[in-house]
Structures are given as structure tokens and as C-alpha cells.
Amino acid sequence: MKFPYSQKVLEHFKNPHNVGKIENPDGKGLEGSPACGDMVAVYIKVNPDTKIIEDIKFESYGCASNIATGSVITDIARGKTLDEAKKITWKQASEELGGLPPIKAHCSVLAVEGLRAAIKDYEEKHGLITEKEPTTEEVVRSRLKHVMNPLTGLDIIRTNLILKTSVEDGVVRVVVDLPANHQFAPAIKEDVMEKLGSLWDVERVDVVFTA
Amino acid sequence: MFENVIYLDNAACTRLDERVLEAMKPYFFDIYAVATSEFGYSMGIDAKEALQRSRESIASKLGADSEEVIFTSGSTESSNTALKGVALALKEKKGKHFVVSKIEDFPVLNTAKALERQGFNATFLDVDAEGFVDIEGLKNAITKETVLVSIQQGNQEIGTVQDLKAISEICKEKDVLLHTDATHSFTRLPLNVKELPVDLITMSAHTIHGPRGIGALYIRKDTPITKLMDGGFQEFNLRAGVENIPSAVGFAKAIELVTEEENQRLKAMRDRVIDKALSEIPDVTLNGSRERRLPQNANLTFHYVEGESVTLHMDMRGFAVSTGSACFSRSLEASHVIRGIGGDHERAHGSVRFTFGRYNHIEDADAAIEAMSEIVARLREISPLARK
Numbered sequence: 152m153k154f155p156y157s158q159k160v161l162e163h164f165k166n167p168h169n170v171g172k173i174e175n176p177d178g179k180g181l182e183g184s185p186a187c188g189d190m191v192a193v194y195i196k197v198n199p200d201t202k203i204i205e206d207i208k209f210e211s212y213g214c215a216s217n218i219a220t221g222s223v224i225t226d227i228a229r230g231k232t233l234d235e236a237k238k239i240t241w242k243q244a245s246e247e248l249g250g251l252p253p254i255k256a257h258c259s260v261l262a263v264e265g266l267r268a269a270i271k272d273y274e275e276k277h278g279l280i281t282e283k284e285p286t287t288e289e290v291v292r293s294r295l296k297h298v299m300n301p302l303t304g305l306d307i308i309r310t311n312l313i314l315k316t317s318v319e320d321g322v323v324r325v326v327v328d329l330p331a332n333h334q335f336a337p338a339i340k341e342d343v344m345e346k347l348g349s350l351w352d353v354e355r356v357d358v359v360f361t362a
Numbered sequence: 363m364f365e366n367v368i369y370l371d372n373a374a375c376t377r378l379d380e381r382v383l384e385a386m387k388p389y390f391f392d393i394y395a396v397a398t399s400e401f402g403y404s405m406g407i408d409a410k411e412a413l414q415r416s417r418e419s420i421a422s423k424l425g426a427d428s429e430e431v432i433f434t435s436g437s438t439e440s441s442n443t444a445l446k447g448v449a450l451a452l453k454e455k456k457g458k459h460f461v462v463s464k465i466e467d468f469p470v471l472n473t474a475k476a477l478e479r480q481g482f483n484a485t486f487l488d489v490d491a492e493g494f495v496d497i498e499g500l501k502n503a504i505t506k507e508t509v510l511v512s513i514q515q516g517n518q519e520i521g522t523v524q525d526l527k528a529i530s531e532i533c534k535e536k537d538v539l540l541h542t543d544a545t546h547s548f549t550r551l552p553l554n555v556k557e558l559p560v561d562l563i564t565m566s567a568h569t570i571h572g573p574r575g576i577g578a579l580y581i582r583k584d585t586p587i588t589k590l591m592d593g594g595f596q597e598f599n600l601r602a603g604v605e606n607i608p609s610a611v612g613f614a615k616a617i618e619l620v621t622e623e624e625n626q627r628l629k630a631m632r633d634r635v636i637d638k639a640l641s642e643i644p645d646v647t648l649n650g651s652r653e654r655r656l657p658q659n660a661n662l663t664f665h666y667v668e669g670e671s672v673t674l675h676m677d678m679r680g681f682a683v684s685t686g687s688a689c690f691s692r693s694l695e696a697s698h699v700i701r702g703i704g705g706d707h708e709r710a711h712g713s714v715r716f717t718f719g720r721y722n723h724i725e726d727a728d729a730a731i732e733a734m735s736e737i738v739a740r741l742r743e744i745s746p747l748a749r750k
Binding site (some may be wrong): 153154156164165167171179188189190192209211212213214215216217218255258288300334335338 | 670672677678700706707
């Protein structure tokens with residue numbers, strides 16, 4: 152049989168490690184949505200003294216690439232301190248898996264984001280973050296890196312689909328370089344709203360199309 | 363290599379019937395002349411006659427005259443020729459507007475979009491939750507400028523069969539040409555141009571165990587149409603190019619081999635998959651109409667799981683199926699058909715299409731559902747959506 156994935160990806164896909172949910176986790180992260188096709192939840196148990204991730208599990212609603220990355224990323228993170236785990240990158244996961252199809256980058260990057268979100272959740276709950284980070288253009292752009300451009304399979308920032316972003320008095324404005332009647336416009340809008348609408352100091356998100 | 367695979371993606375392509383290949387062979391090795399050489403030598407006459415017989419066979423299946431059928435390279439070319447050909451022929455005389463349904467297959471949908479970029483206006487008709495075209499919407503959409511309506515007979519993905527009678531009556535009443543894409547319904551469902559005033563019909567051999575790379579377009583007599591392929595004078599001067607006689611012969615043979623008994627057999631497999639999936643697996647939704655659907659098509663959404671993961675697991679167990687998930691397609695766009703019937707992204711991502719063909723057996727339907735049941739249960743165990 153022939154597959155578009157490496158043997159390692161297939162092994163992790165068939166028998167993913169660390170799947171499931173941790174009841175009463177110390178930290179939890181949920182990234183993606185059914186709208187973008189993939190979703191990952193990451194749960195962590197952390198030793199309060201050493202800040203070492205002692206247990207980690209993930210759940211996935213996603214494709215093979217997504218499941219395999221979740222599996223490998225949780226393998227790598229287990230036994231690491233929070234600071235070490237924060238530095239785990241998608242590239243590292245991809246290398247560990249013997250490479251991933253470039254078109255699937257979006258699907259697999261979610262697992263990394265899920266891990267980071269779980270760590271952030273832990274840090275927030277345990278007073279390790281003293282101030283809430285205000286939403287800046289930088290924050291907006293970093294969030295938009297998780298919105299896929301369906302034309303290319305890469306994110307909308309990397310593919311220069313975002314012409315302009317601005318943040319003013321709780322209103323985020325995102326200008327997308329597509330006509331409003333483009334076949335992908337509604338899906339992109341929905342994704343952008345979802346990624347930005349939940350930020351604590353954002354009251355409204357305006358997604359503007361160029362024509 | 364793939365002898366143990368249970369292939370359930372017959373809407374994408376079917377296995378060639380060996381009898382079709384046998385029928386084609388002489389036209390590769392013995393009678394390989396082109397049909398246009400009929401006044402030069404006798405091999406050309408034989409070639410011409412074979413082409414004519416094939417044309418007659420397709421025409422008679424539709425109740426048409428043989429001069430009303432031209433061979434093309436397949437359904438993509440047929441639908442391109444129908445839409446662009448009529449649009450070009452009528453743009454000065456009548457107008458630049460045409461109507462297609464939202465859930466047409468890409469040859470029609472993307473041709474419509476291409477025409478829009480060239481200054482035509484398209485109306486993309488809504489469909490209801492089962493995929494039926496909004497008949498009132500069609501009536502309202504047709505204007506004096508409308509040159510063509512294109513609505514498929516049976517849907518490629520969810521199998522819904524349109525009410526072509528009602529659609530054709532409206533078109534006739536409003537004096538607008540009607541094209542139907544019958545790629546997935548030709549020979550599987552009745553279609554007769556004497557009974558239905560359809561003006562153009564797209565057909566293909568690859569969906570009925572014929573060769574790929576050959577299709578046909580029915581063009582009712584006196585339909586204004588501009589040819590897209592310039593060159594020689596083949597196909598009544600409507601489609602230039604050396605005739606693909608072996609494939610035309612294969613196409614005719616493929617038609618001859620489809621029987622009503624076979625269609626009933628496909629229907630039984632379809633119903634088995636639908637009934638078992640709905641009764642044995644929790645949280646499953648049927649996509650398309652239960653009653654009015656193509657005999658070979660079952661399409662179901664298995665909620666809380668993602669289609670590409672399902673198809674990969676199915677492949678590992680020896681089943682070939684298809685999904686409307688974005689991850690499955692190169693475009694990374696979730697099925698426009700499931701979205702078109704009002705399904706959300708999750709419904710599209712979890713949809714799985716089973717399409718049956720001549721080489722499937724009822725046991726294949728049972729085995730597929732058994733495998734699906736296990737795969738879906740396993741994927742739901744790890745899905746964060748499953749508990750919602």
C-alpha cells in the first residue's frame with residue numbers, strides 16, 4: 152500500500168500515543184475548530200515544585216497529519232519543564248515524524264498550539280502570568296497565523312492574504328485581500344472572527360474584503 | 363497488487379470491463395484508420411462504420427438521432443462545450459445570463475465561474491436540505507437574457523436525483539435551453555429526450571466500466587452552439603480532432619453491458635449501507651435524498667470524526683472510499699455539495715461516500731459498514747467533539 156505520509160506518521164496515526172483526556176487537568180488547551188477541519192485538545196498535569204509535565208494527553212478531531220503530530224508532540228513534551236516544553240516547535244515535530252506534506256502544515260501545527268495553550272492556561276491559573284497581555288497588532292498577526300488560506304494550504308499571513316490589521320479601542324480590523332464574493336471568503340471570515348473574538352479585551356472584529 | 367481491495371469509489375472511476383477491452387482491441391490493431399479516410403481506402407470505411415454504430419448506440423439509449431451525439435474526451439469537455447458553446451453562440455443574439463445549481467460538479471460549476479470572468483452573469487441556484495433545486499427559484503432566476511440552464515440529473519456526491527421533468531418544463535415554457543450533466547446517471551436512470559425536452563446532455567464512459575478519456579455530448583437538433591475545438595471537420599464540424607474510435611466502441615459496449623438487473627443490484631448495496639449505517643452506528647446522518655437518489659450512491663456523515671482519517675483507516679483495511687473533507691481534497695475546501703445542502707463544516711468533514719459498481723457484491727456493503735463501525739468508534743474515542 153502507498154500513502155502520502157511517512158512510515159512514522161502512519162505508525163503514530165494508527166496507534167497514537169497519549170490519547171484521551173485528563174480529568175481535572177492542571178492546564179488545558181483547545182485549538183482549531185470544526186470549521187477549519189481540525190481541532191486539538193491538550194491536557195497537562197504539572198509538578199508544582201519542579202514545573203515538570205508529568206502527564207500529558209491529547210484529543211484530536213483531525214486528519215492523519217493532525218493525529219500524528221499530537222502523538223509525537225505529547226511524547227516530546229512529557230518529562231520536560233514548562234519552559235522547555237514551550238520551545239517545542241512544529242519543525243521539531245515534523246522532523247521527528249520524518250516530514251509532513253507541506254499542504255498539511257496547517258493541520259499539524261495545531262497540536263503545537265494546543266500544547267502552548269495548555270501551558271499558558273496552567274501559567275494563568277497558577278499566577279505565573281501577572282498581567283493580561285493586551286491585544287496588539289502583533290498579537291493579532293500571531294493569531295492569524297492559525298487561519299488557513301484554503302487556496303494554498305498555508306496560513307493567511309504567510310501567503311500575504313492579509314493587507315492590513317489595526318487595533319483601536321477594542322475593535323480589531325482585518326483587511327483580507329480577496330473579493331467578498333470569493334468562494335473562500337465566508338470560511339476565512341468565520342475563522343478570523345473565531346481566532347480574535349475570544350481575546351479578553353476585544354469587543355468587536357471587523358473583517359473587510361477588498362472588493 | 364490491489365486484488366484484495368474493496369473498491370467503493372465508483373463515482374470517481376470504474377474498473378474497465380474486460381468485454382469492453384475486447385471490443386476495443388480490433389480498433390487498435392486491425393482497423394486503426396481514421397474515419398475521415400472513408401473515401402480513400404476500405405479500412406477507413408470500416409472505421410467510420412464502427413464510429414457510426416457507437417454513435418447510434420449512445421443516441422438510441424437517449425431516444426435521440428445519431429446526428430445529435432458528438433464524442434468528446436469526457437464529461438469535462440462535454441460540459442465545457444455545452445456551456446461555453448451555447449454562451450458564445452447566443453451572447454449577441456440573446457444575452458449573457460445563465461443558471462446553474464450550486465451543487466453541480468466542477469466541470470459545470472467552474473465553467474460557469476470561468477464564463478463569469480469573461481463577462482457573463484451566472485445565477486447559482488440554491489438547493490434544499492436534500493439537494494433538490496429550488497423550482498420556484500429557478501422560475502424567478504430565468505430572465506430574457508438567460509441563454510442556458512444547467513442542472514445535473516444525479517449528484518456526484520450525495521446522489522440526489524433532480525426533478526428534471528419539472529425543470530425541463532419550466533425551461534421550455536420560458537424558452538431557455540437546458541443542459542443536464544448525466545455523468546453519474548446515464549444508463550443508471552431513465553433519460554429520454556423524446557419524453558423530456560432537455561437540449562444538451564453530458565455523458566461519460568468512465569463511470570460505467572468503459573474506458574476513461576471518452577465522453578459524449580447530446581445536442582438537440584438546431585441548438586445554437588459554437589465549437590470550442592478548431593481544426594478538422596470531425597464530429598459534424600463541432601469537435602475537431604482525430605476520432606477516438608477504439609474508445610467510442612468501448613463506450614458503446616459499456617452502455618450495452620449495463621442492465622436493469624445490475625442497477626437493482628447496486629441499489630440493494632446502496633440501501634444496505636444506508637440502512638446499516640443509520641441503524642448500527644450512532645450519530646450518523648444521511649446526505650441527500652433517501653428516496654430519489656442514484657442507485658449506486660450512499661453518502662453519510664459520521665459525526666465527530668474527520669473524513670481523511672476515516673478514509674486512511676479504511677484504506678489500511680482494504681477499502682477505497684471517498685470523503686467531502688477538506689483534508690482529502692487538494693483544494694483544502696470542504697465539499698461544496700454538503701455546504702450547499704446547508705450542512706456545516708463538521709458535517710462536510712465527516713462525510714463518507716460509498717459508490718458501488720459492477721465488481722462489488724452485497725458482502726462488500728456489509729464489510730464496509732463493519733469496518734466503518736470500528737473505525738468511527740475508535741476515532742470518536744479520541745475526538746474532543748464526541749462528548750459534546
